[in-house]
Amino acid sequence: MEPSSRPGYHRAALFVVLASVIYAVIGNTFFQLAYRYSAAIDEAYIVFALTSAVYALPVIYWFRRKYWYFALFIPVIWVPMLMITGYLMGLVFPLPEDDYGAGMLLLFIHGLNFAAVVLGVALGLTVNAAVAAWRKFSRE
Template identity: 85%
Template sequence: MKPSAKAGYSRAAFFVVMVSVIYAVIGNTFFQLAYRYSAAIDEAYIVFAVTSAVYALPVIVWFRRRYWYFALFIPVIWVPMLVVTGYLMGLLFPLPEDDLGGGMLLLFVHGLNLGAVIIGVALGLTVNAAIAAWRKFSRD
């Protein structure tokens, strides 16, 4: 592999991991918020729509060049990062162990967040494809 290609490859891989960690922290923060305040869960679908749009922004900015397909690995890397950041946040902000509803809330919140990550990545890649097509066809 050429040194210039290796640098771009490493940069794209770094952005995938960094974005996955950021998305996992956002998801775990929303879970902690939803656990403590029921108003957060009442507006969960609005949060879903907003986070989907926000999750598209780093994909639009960082994955528009040669290694655009690395953005497809964000949902895959997001899962282990969610577990790691969830464990760390559980150490910082412990929850009671005898609350079974917390597990159902965890599944609901992280299911919504996974959907938001997938839609955000798809939306970001779609916007990048539209921008690339616009540039290509406006040159002619």
Template identity: 90%
Template structure:
């Protein structure tokens, strides 16, 4: 790999891992909130819409350039990060072992969060593509 290409490659890879960890922590925090407070589960779809938009913002800001496709790895790396952060949060905030409803809640919340991550990445990449197309179209019109 060329020396001048390496920093932007490493930067893009770093942002993929960082965003995956942040999204996993958000998902596990929402699971803990939904487990302890039923009001959080009543508004789950509003949280889904908000988190999808919030997840799109870093993708729009960090993946505009050459390595835009790295953002597609965020949902893939999010899964192991979800397991690691879930284990750590479970050690800090333990749940009772005999509560089987927590497993169903876990599947619902993390399924919803995975959909929000995928939608956020897709939305962010779509906005970036629209911005790039607009800039290119503007240059063609002026030149």
């Protein structure tokens, strides 16, 4: 039996792509916000903590069953989705081409966002593991 013919496989793969796109849009939106308003960069670590917690919620809800390990692919697929959504947002909200500080800001924001994605996935999987262990050991 092929893995793709098992029930829930396509659903889990769809949730990985969907979560990656959502996280990439959030990251690019925060970059655009930080570029235009300096107050957003002053509170970057608060945003990091909040987005890590928010990123954990879909992992907790969508990946608590058989294909829980698919959530580990979210940071991997997040990178190309970040490039695609960044390009599309650049078409809608263009930045000046001679501003080199925007590149450093981009590296800082997306580095912070990548750490938030990894931490969010780890938090979500940890909560799911704790809930599964609680259910298993409370039956005995």
